[in-house]
Amino acid sequence: MTKIKLSGATVDYEVTGRGPALVFAHGAGGNRLSWWQQVPDFMDRYTCITFSAPGFGESTWSGDTAEGVEFSDVLLELLDRLGLEKVALVAQSMGGWTCLSLAVHQPTRVGALFMASTPGSLRTPEIDRALEVNRGRLENLRKVWAERRAGSFNPGLGERCSVEQPALHYLYSAIQGLNPPQLNPPRGLDPRYGIGRDEMAGYAVPTMYVTGEEDVVLPPPVIKAAADATPGARLERVSLAGHSIYFERPEVFNSLLSGFLLDVYPS
Secondary structure (H helix, E strand, O other): OEEEEOOOEEEEEEEEEOOOEEEEEOOOOOOHHHHOOOHHHHOOOOEEEEEOOOOOOOOEEOOOHHHOOOHHHHHHHHHHHOOOOOEEEEEEOOHHHHHHHHHHHOHHHEEEEEEEOOOOOEOOHHHHHHHHHHHHHHHHHHHHHHOOOOOOOOOOOOHHHHHHOHHHHHHHHHHHHOOOOOOOOOOOOOOOOOEOHHHHOOOOOOEEEEEEOOOOOOOHHHHHHHHHOOOOOEEEEEOOOOOOHHHHOHHHHHHHHHHHHHHHOOO
């Protein structure tokens, strides 16, 4: 792990492996450590870059820059400082808001975009309706989990994982617990601005969305609506998986990512 001081944040990151650059952007329930089941699988043919977004892991904002600097700007500056002209991006949940923005506004820097359980910062009427339908249920699940009621589970994984893979459920929550308390209101837990259909006109970055059939955070209708709004995007649904396919079903996740990269961003 290395720390680097950027203009708006100090970021902890790690570079592992050899080959074309593959950047992993975690969700709000994780940090740089979340990708422990992916990096060993790809480091033999890709240079894997993991990092903690500011406010997560050991990454921090500089002063009050959290109020005016986008996560995508932080990632772009990190890529510049590492001398990476073109990368493939793997985004989980919150990480999608960072990565989609980069793909839309800096398309020459992004060779491929893999969107896991996230619509990014895309905003369409279809996405908004699907989010609204799920809002009440999600708020209740989060409240029950925060109170650690009997039978509750971390929504970031899901009920199936808590029952069938309790050790993974524990580890996910432990990694999440390493993050410092978020600012109030939570910085980074909602996209600062939306990307509409008009901004997607002419979008040409090879993109793939994946969604867990049992995702209670950003359920399949949300991800399907995002894929429909992304020109040329692929969509894969994963059965028996919740919000964090990469954590719950790493073999399936890694296989989908590997196949996608082989088509559009080979090592």
